[in-house]
Amino acid sequence: MPKTVAAIFDVGKTNKKLFLIDENYNIVYERSARFVETKDEDGEVCENLESLRSSVFDSLHQVLQLKEYDIKAVNFSTYGASFVYLDEKGEPLTPLYNYLKEYPEALKVEFYAKYGGEAKISLETASPILGSLNSGMQLYRLKKEKPEIFAKVKYALHLPQYLSYLISGKAVADITSIGCHTQLWNFGKNEYHDWVLAEGLQEKFGTFTPADSVIETKFEGKNFEVGVGLHDSSAALIPYLANFSVPFILLSTGTWCISLNPFNQDVLTEDELKQDCLCYMHFKGKAVKASRIFAGYEHEVQLKRIAEHFDRAAYLFKHLQFNPGMILKLANKIPENQILQTEFSEKSAFTERDLSIFQTAEEAYHQLIFDLVKQQIYSLKLVLNQGVKRIFVDGGFGKNAIYMHLLATSIPDIEVYASSVSQATAIGTALAIHDAWNPNPPPSDIIQLKYYSAIQRSLQF
Template sequence: MSAIPVIVVFDVGKTNKKIFLFDEDYKIVFERSARFIETYDEDGDPCENLESLRLSVFDSLREILKRKEFEIKAINFSTYGASFVYIDAYGKPLAPLYNYLKAYPKELEAGFYETYGGQETVSAATASPVLGSLNSGMQFYRIKKEKPELYQQIRYALHLPQYLSYLVSGVEYSDLTSIGCHTLLWDFKRNDYHDWVKKEGLDQKLAPVVSADQVFPSEFPGNQYQVGIGLHDSSAALIPYLINFHEPFVLISTGTWCITMNPFNDSVLKPAELAQDCLCYLQYKGKPVKASRIFAGYEHEQQVKRIAAHFKQNIGRYRHMKYEANITDQLLKGMKERKELEVPLSKESAFSTRDLSSFPTDTVAYHQFILDLALQQRASSSLVMDAKKVRRIFVDGGFSKNTIYMNMLALLFPDVEVFAASMAQATAIGTALAVHQCWNRKPIPNDLIELKYYTTHTNHEL
């Protein structure tokens, strides 16, 4: 029996590190998941264990190469964003992979914006809210100012997907989906690095930019596969939808962050939108994607623990809890009377301040939490939706499997078709699709995405 032609995709999330092998029909023929124990940077802040990640890439490849049933045609990578690996002239990392949640020095931040025209001006040009370490450009700026000796040794600052690609290809490049992801580096109007990047000389330590479908030969001797340059995970997750659907839609990609992406909204970001955490991504073809986001997956994790502890229940119970419309009707009635339905967008949902002892059961408490979360999602998504055009919302990721969340979202968007999008690993498939032409002899399948339509009715006007 001849070996199956496959692409290997490394999908590196903040928590789970996954590897997938897809055949030419984009079916998963091998998968594995791992978690690494975090390490600490020089300030004692938790960060990714870069060495474990590096070894894991090599160990996984060696294992797959031994399997004679597969013929590796290509490899590509997707990872979370806002993370730089600083390498020297020999490709060795010079610093920890700093956590994007690491606190940013207030004085340094204030001095930066004072020098370069103020927060509003820089944010508007770079389509990046002011996010401290979540702006990877600010991480790099901090190293230059606080660690000049380290800065001098840096040959290149590579975003994490491009570092992993470099490990296998041996070539250093930058990719627009990483650069164009709330980094503060890219001037969206001029389609080039922002002036501040050039004035600081950071552009000299950023590798040349190539397109997302570019591939390079592997450095592994005797292996003829092609290596992609890697993608930012949120941009990768959008690719299957861009290929399959051409009428205006938004995608809510759910995970730790719930990110609403509208590739059909090219309006300039307003200061008020930037202040509410809106931003623009660059999708894999280099076009802007207007996006908003909330930290809803993280909040779900925290609040479910709180509910379970209060009601003395197992956390796993909430993964498959059924939607109860009568409970939702009662909650909506109460919220309408208290004028809680038109809530302004906030960093956390209203549930974080609710008294759990006011709920008769954990089922009611969980329904209230998801309703609060869905209201927060509506406020966030509405910022970028352009309601006149958008007629469909696709939800993928963890929340797409939560029937309570999906029913409530359909309830809150009565004029839009709401679908749970089921696809085996959207981010990983998008990462494979980006380099389809270099490894796959077959046309792209048109049934990659399974859709489940949600419609719901209520007597309450929303």
Template sequence: MEPIPVIAVFDVGKTNKKLFLFDENYKIVFERTARFLETHDEDGDTCENLDSLRLSVFDSLREIIKHKEFDLKAINFSTYGASFVYVDEYGKPLTPLYNYLKPYPPELGRQFYNSYGDEAGFALETASPVLGNLNSGLQLYRLKYEQPDVFKKIKYALHLPQYMSYLISGQMVSDLTSIGCHTALWNFGKNNYHNWLKQENILLKMAPLHPADSVLTAEFPGNGYKVGIGLHDSSAALIPYLVSFNMPFVLISTGTWSISLNPFNQTPLTADELKHDCLNYLQYKGKPVKASRLFTGYEYEQQVKRIAAHFNQDEIRYRTIQFDPAVVAKLQNQPALKANEKDGELQKSAFEQRDLGAFTNDVEAYHQLMLDIIAQQTISTNYVLNGCTVKRIFVDGGFSKNSVFMHLLACAFPHLEVYAASMAQATAVGTALAIHQHWNSKPLPHDLIELKYYSGVQSEVV
């Protein structure tokens, strides 16, 4: 029996580290999930165990290469963002992999913005809301001033996907999907690194930029497979949609965060958009994607717990509640309650202010929660719709399976086609698709994504 041509994709999240083998039809033929114990940096803050991650990649590859039923054609990587590995001239990490949730020193932040412009103006230039260590460029700035001896030894600062690629290829490169995502490194107006990097002698620490769809040769023993340079996971998850649909669309990716992504909107960010948690990032072809985000998934979980406790119900019940237009009609006749906005940030719905005793039952309370969430979602999604004609909205992730959310979203955007989209492992598939031409002998597939249509007219509530 002929071995199956495959690509290996390492999909590294904060919690789960996954390995997938995809055949040429992008079907999963092998998968494995691992979790590693976190370690601590010199300040006692938790961080990724880089040694465990490195050894896991090597061990997994050795195992795959031994499998006679697979013909390994390529490898690629996607990981969470805002994480640098600082390597010396021999490729050895010089520091722990610092956690992007580590608090940023306020005085150092003030020093940075005093040197390079006010926060609002700088955020506009770099399409990066002020996020401390989540702006990975500021991690480099911090290292320079807090650990100057270590900084001098740095050959390159590699974002995590490119470090993983380096482990196999032996080549150090940078990638725009990591550089261009709220890092404070990229000047979107000039389409180049921001000038502060040169002034701080940091530009020399950035490895040469390579296209995200390019490949390198492998140094790790094997059979001549190609090595992708790695992708930021947010960009990777968008690729299956860019490959599958030509008509302009917005993707609402839902999970802990609900992120509205418009890869067809190239208008510059405004100060108001930045204030409301919008940003731009660069997709794998180098074009800007306008994005807005809400902490919706987290809020949903907290409020469902509150509803379940008040009405003495099991939380599992709310996974399958169906949309009831009569309940919504009743609720929409009630006086409106506006969400509190703190410092201009549009994050929480009005529901946390509501008295659960005012509802007849838990189904009514649940529909009100979804109405309040959709009110926030509509405002957030409209930020990426402005200035761009879009025909479709796709929703993937947890809320795509929520009947109440999907019907209400369709009502909120009756002039657009609204679809629930489902596909297994979108990030990993996108990571494989990015280098399709280098490993796959078949044409790009067009049946990757299953769609379910929701009509804002049919489900409209009067």
């Protein structure tokens, strides 16, 4: 008898994956693809949209032929801040522009002058000013710079909703994409922002649809339910929401280290926005207050600097164990180690440190992690509120023993766990539409946890 599964497309900037997930949330099949990037009309690199489109159709066709699996549902998660502009026939009108594409300063000045200023828009949309990363600004740019193309746009769909559209044929808008640093959504009014209505953009987004909705679809003679798609950061939070009811913060660590607090719906202040706070959107439509620092990237840059200075291979540092004695020694050597970070900084103090003051590479690396954790604690406290009892650290730093021990020591009143969910984004994307394909209750053992206690409570941050 075929095994009941959900097919989940997890589309990152680098890897595009298809998973089949069974009723116990085990991954029973995986397929991965990578595409060569193409260039837009300005010569800037961007996603190869045609390759992605073809891959979705080809991959789904292939897994539908597998006799051992019965696909009951399909859903999608992708990176955010990316629009696909479709004409009346559903054909893309432009390349899939890179969200890092530089935004024209004159157009930016014009927009904020017209609609009340940067501070007002940021506060009301819970979005820092991020240029093209504010995806609403991409659509505004298309309207102003290429009105002849804008006039042909039937739908402007965020990437997850575009992939859903390819299979279901239905154009929808989803709150996890519309509500995440897009400057499209008024968090106070819980509706599209006034500027969106003034520009007539809301008509382009398709039918506003709950993120846990499904669309009954027939594809290649097979009937199944199709989800509306999710922004990947919101999807990765879902396994934690499904397994834990006690308030927590998820510290998602990678290139960016993002502190996500789904139990904090306080309105962002202007000061918090200036310190790189923003709101993501819970798949059930609640604001998720978040703060972020570029710590994973800085870790890689500074690790390379340490490795070159001490003539060591960078990979050797991955196996270093926590040495509390070394931290105490560093506290005597560097007095500011014992002082809390009191103001926001985009980089840690380590970027300005002279490596010649350290006797060994291990000592320098402990100081690097110490500095990153100090910076992280400041960022974390921007979204920390009463009632939070646990912090789950997912991603690269969750596997770093030095980082985890220092983090636990710095916040001894909160339980700190390294957590791991195999393919959290894909699992969350399947959980979002659980009731549409899975007759069983969600399992309670999706997440693996490792507890870290405060070894040296005398250490100060």
